[in-house]
Amino acid sequence: xxxxxxxxxxxxxxxxxxxxxxYKRMYPYFRLPATVLFGRDxxxxxxxxxxxxxxxxxxLGDLQEDVSLL
Amino acid sequence: xxxYKRMYPYFRLPATVLFGRDxxxxxxxxxxxxxxxxxxMHHYDVMTPLDDIHPQDWELxxxxxxxxxxxxPPANGIPHRIVNGYLFISFVSVLDEKEIQKRLEYFQRRAxxxxxxxxxIYEKSWKPEAERIIKEMEALEFRDLPEFxxxxxxxxxxxxxxxxxxxxxxxxKLMLLExxxxxxxxxxxxxxxxxxxxxxxxxxxxFPDIPDQxxxxxxxxxxxxxxxxxxxxxxxxxxxxxxxxxDKILSFATAEQMxxxxxxxxxxxxxxxxxxxxxxxxxxxxxxxxxxxxxxxxRWIDDLNIPFGFLKDYIAKVKRGETLETAxxxxxxxxxxxxxxxxxxxxxxxxxVFDQYLQVARTVFPYVEEHNFFVEHWGHTVLYRKIRxxxxxxxxxxxxxxxxxxxxxxxxxxxLALQDLVASWGVVMPAVGKYYWPRExxxxxxxxxxxxxxxxxxxxGTPPEVVTEPFTVMLWGVTRERIEDWLGTAAAxxxxxxxxxxxxxxxxxxxxxxTSLEELSKVKEGDVLVCPNTSPAWGPVFAKVKAxxxxxxxxxxxxxxxxxxxxxxxxxxxxxASRIIKDGMKIRVDGFKGVVEILE
Numbered sequence: 001x002x003x004x005x006x007x008x009x010x011x012x013x014x015x016x017x018x019x020x021x022x023y024k025r026m027y028p029y030f031r032l033p034a035t036v037l038f039g040r041d042x043x044x045x046x047x048x049x050x051x052x053x054x055x056x057x058x059x060l061g062d063l064q065e066d067v068s069l070l
Numbered sequence: 071x072x073x074y075k076r077m078y079p080y081f082r083l084p085a086t087v088l089f090g091r092d093x094x095x096x097x098x099x100x101x102x103x104x105x106x107x108x109x110x111m112h113h114y115d116v117m118t119p120l121d122d123i124h125p126q127d128w129e130l131x132x133x134x135x136x137x138x139x140x141x142x143p144p145a146n147g148i149p150h151r152i153v154n155g156y157l158f159i160s161f162v163s164v165l166d167e168k169e170i171q172k173r174l175e176y177f178q179r180r181a182x183x184x185x186x187x188x189x190x191i192y193e194k195s196w197k198p199e200a201e202r203i204i205k206e207m208e209a210l211e212f213r214d215l216p217e218f219x220x221x222x223x224x225x226x227x228x229x230x231x232x233x234x235x236x237x238x239x240x241x242x243k244l245m246l247l248e249x250x251x252x253x254x255x256x257x258x259x260x261x262x263x264x265x266x267x268x269x270x271x272x273x274x275x276x277f278p279d280i281p282d283q284x285x286x287x288x289x290x291x292x293x294x295x296x297x298x299x300x301x302x303x304x305x306x307x308x309x310x311x312x313x314x315x316x317d318k319i320l321s322f323a324t325a326e327q328m329x330x331x332x333x334x335x336x337x338x339x340x341x342x343x344x345x346x347x348x349x350x351x352x353x354x355x356x357x358x359x360x361x362x363x364x365x366x367x368x369r370w371i372d373d374l375n376i377p378f379g380f381l382k383d384y385i386a387k388v389k390r391g392e393t394l395e396t397a398x399x400x401x402x403x404x405x406x407x408x409x410x411x412x413x414x415x416x417x418x419x420x421x422x423v424f425d426q427y428l429q430v431a432r433t434v435f436p437y438v439e440e441h442n443f444f445v446e447h448w449g450h451t452v453l454y455r456k457i458r459x460x461x462x463x464x465x466x467x468x469x470x471x472x473x474x475x476x477x478x479x480x481x482x483x484x485x486l487a488l489q490d491l492v493a494s495w496g497v498v499m500p501a502v503g504k505y506y507w508p509r510e511x512x513x514x515x516x517x518x519x520x521x522x523x524x525x526x527x528x529x530x531g532t533p534p535e536v537v538t539e540p541f542t543v544m545l546w547g548v549t550r551e552r553i554e555d556w557l558g559t560a561a562a563x564x565x566x567x568x569x570x571x572x573x574x575x576x577x578x579x580x581x582x583x584x585t586s587l588e589e590l591s592k593v594k595e596g597d598v599l600v601c602p603n604t605s606p607a608w609g610p611v612f613a614k615v616k617a618x619x620x621x622x623x624x625x626x627x628x629x630x631x632x633x634x635x636x637x638x639x640x641x642x643x644x645x646x647a648s649r650i651i652k653d654g655m656k657i658r659v660d661g662f663k664g665v666v667e668i669l670e
Contacts, residue, residue: 021072030490030502043505053499 008051009033010042073513077119077480079126082152106151106158107529107548107556111603111622112361116155116521119480119514120457123245124363124450125150125157127252132541135260137162140184141176142264148541155521158530161542181261188433192258196437200254200444207247207452210240212459214466215495234492237463241488244456245481248449255445262434263544266626269427270544276420277412281662283571286625288409289431290634291401294439297635299354299370299447300609303377304394307384309346313339316385325374353448359587361605362446365477367587369451380610394613396635439631460484467491468504470511478511478518528556528645547624547643555645567644567651570623571664572630575639578669579616581655583648598659600651604629612636617659619647619666633661641666 010033014020024032034042034050075083085093085101113125133147146162164170184191215233223232266289273285310316318340322328332344351371359376360367370377384394409428416424461476469487470476476484487503494501533553542548547570555568579598584590590611593599599615603622612618612632616639623629623642633640639661641647647666651657658667 028486028489029506030486030493034502034505037502037506038509041509046500046502046505049500 010035010047010050073510074517076510077478077514077517078117078122078152079480082122082126082150084151084153101151102531104149104160104162105529105531105534105553106153106160107546108526109157109159109546110528111546111627112363113157114361114602114622115364115366116518117152117157118365118477118518120477120484121364122152123248123481124252127249128256129159131249131252131256132260133162135256140180140260141173142181142260143170143173143177153530154524154526155518156526158526160531161537163534163536181264184258184261185265185430185433188258188430188437192437196254196257197444200251200441200449203247203251203254204444204449204452207244207251207449207456210244210247210456212237212240212456212463214463215492231492231496234496237492238485238488241460241485244453245485248453251445251449255441258434258437259441260541262438263541263626265427265430265434266438266544269431270625272423272427273412276416276424280412281571282625282664283574283662284408284412286572286630286634287401287574288405288412288428289435290631291398291405294436296439296443297396297609297632298443299350299357299377300380300613301396302350302354303381303610304384306343306347306350307381307388307394310343310381310385311388313343315340315343316389319343320382320385322378325378328378329374356448356451357443358447358451359590359605359608361603362442362450365454365457365474369454371451372455383610383614396637398635400637401634438626439628442628460488464488464491464503464507467501469501469507471508475507475511478514479507529553533557544624544626547622547627549624552643552645565668567619567641567647567666567668569619569641569644569647569664569666570625570630571661572623572625572627572642573618573633573638573640573661575617575637575661576658577616577639577661578656578658581619581651581653581657583651583653585648592653598657600648600657602648603627604632608632609636612638617661618642619644619651619657619659621645621648 012033014023014036020036024036029037034046075087080088085097109125117125129148129150133149136142136148137146144164146164149160149162151158151160164173213233213236215237219231219233222228223230269289270282270285273280307316310319315337319328322331329344332340332347335341335344355370355374355377357370357377358367359369368376387394413421413424457476458473461470461473464470464476464484464487465473469491479487487507490501490503494503533550535550537543537548537550577598579596581600582593582597584592584599584601590608593611593614595614597615598617598619599611600619601621603620604618605628609632613636618629618633618638618640620627620629620640620642621644627642630640630642633642639659641659641661641664644666651666651668656669658669660666
C-alpha cells in the first residue's frame, strides 16, 4: 500500500489573509473541519475520525480504485 | 465577546457592541437620540438566547399593529436593544401634527371597526383562533430518530424520511406558531390600551386633580378568566370542606403523596374531590407563577406542589370560617358610585364623551387581562413543554449536558443542531454538535452568570418631553414624572418612595422583599410584599398580604389590576423600592397617594 496521501483536513489551513470568523459564519458549524471550527482545542476524537475517513477514502490508490468502479 | 454576540440576533445588539469601533455613526446617533428603559416588568432577568424569542416576536408584532395595521396616530413601535444581557426598550413617537391627522383617518376607520364589534370579534374570532394555535402547537410531535425507518415509508411510497424531516419541520412550525400566538396577543391589546389612554387623558383634562386610581376604579370589578385558576383553587378548597375530606388533604405534605393516595381511594367523597382536582388541571393549571417569558419560571402543571400549597392555605382559611370571596363585588358598586360622581360634574356634551369612553374602556377590559391567560400562561406552558421534548432528544444524543441547556441556544441554532443530528443519523457518522454545543453552552452560562451580577441602569439616553405610546404609559408606567424619579430627584432621597397609587388603602406592616420566585415562600399572612414586579398568577399571594409595592408598572399593569381585584392597597412603579426597602423594615403604604414610607 502506498504511503502517499493527500493532506488531512486538519493540515489544510485557511489562507491567512481571510477573516476566519467571517469564513466560519458562512457555513453550518458541523460542515467545517474540527480544527477550523474549534482551533487548537479541537476534540481529538473528532480530528481522528476525520483523519481516518479521509485517509481511507482519499489515498491515491483507493481513489483510482473508486473511480474505476464508477 | 464573540460568544456573547452569538447569543442574540445581530439586530438586537447596540451598534457599538455589534460593530465595535467601526459602528456606523448614523446608527449610533439614532440609538443615542432614543430614550431607552429596562423592561424589568416582563424581562427582569438576563435573557437566555431561547427565551429571547418572546421579545423578538413582540417587538415585531406590537410595533406593526401600532404603525402599519391600526395606524395609532401618535405612536409607532417599540424598538429593542439587549444591553449586557438585559432587555431595554424605547418608543417611536409621531410628533408631526400633519402626520398625526393623516393617521387619525386610518385609525378611526380601522380601530373603530374593532371597538364597535369588540365582543363579537373577541368571542367568535379571537378566542377560537388562539385555542386553535395552542392546540396545533400541542399536536406537534418530536420523536427521537429510529434505527431504521418504518416500512410504511417504502410500501406507502412516502418518498422521504418522516423521522428526519418532521423533526426539523416541527421545530420551525413550533417557532412560527409561537409568533402566530404573539400576533393574537396584540391583535386587540394595543387598542385596549389606547382606549384606556383616551379615557385617562379625557378625565385628566376635565379633572386635572383626579387621582389616577379613581380612573382605574371606574373600570374595575369585571370578571376575567385570568383569575380563574385561583378561583378554581378556592372552589376546590370549599368543596374539600363540604365533602369532609379537608383534613385528609391537609395531611399530605406533597401533591404527589396526595395524588398517589386519593387515586387509589375507595371513599366516594375522596374520589369525587380527586376527580374535580384532575378536571381543573386542563387548562387552568397551565399557569405560570412568573410572567410567562422565562423557562425557569415554574408552571403549576409541571410542579403540582405550587397549586397544592395554595389550596392547603385556602382550606385552612375555610376551616377557620374566613370568606374566600374577592373584592370584585364590592368594586362593582364602588366603580359605579365613582363614575356617577364624576359624570354629574360634567356638562351635557362632555357627558356623552365620558359615557362613550367609559363604555369602551369597560368593554376592552376583559380582553386586556384575559389574553394573558391564553398566551403567557396556557400557550407558553405548551411551548415550553414542547421545547423541553426537543431538549431531551438533543440531550440523549450528547448535544446537551442537560435537557434545559437548550435554552442557551437561539431558535435558529436549535434548527441547525437538529439538521446536524439528522444528517449525522442519515450518514451514520459522529455529530459535531456533540462536541460543539456543550463547550459553547458552558461559555454562555459563564457569561450570563457574570452579567446577572451587574445590575443595569433603569434607563439610558435623554428623557423625552412627552410620552405618547399607549403601552409605555398605561402598562409600563413610564411618564415624565417616573423618569424624573429614575434620574434620582425624588426616590433615591431615602425614606419616602413615590410610585403610582394603584389600589386604595393605607396600611402599615412588616416588609418582605421578594426578588425571585423562590423567595415567594417567605411571604407570611399580613406581610407587605415588596418586589421588582409581580405576576397575575400571584393571586393567592395577594390573598395573604396587607399591601403590595412594586418597582415597575403603571395604572393598568397586571400587578395594579390584580391588587384592585383582591382589594389590597398597592403602590406600583416606584422604580427602586425593592432595592431601598429591606426585609423586616416597618413601612407605611399609602395606596391613595402612591407613597411608601420607611418607618423603622
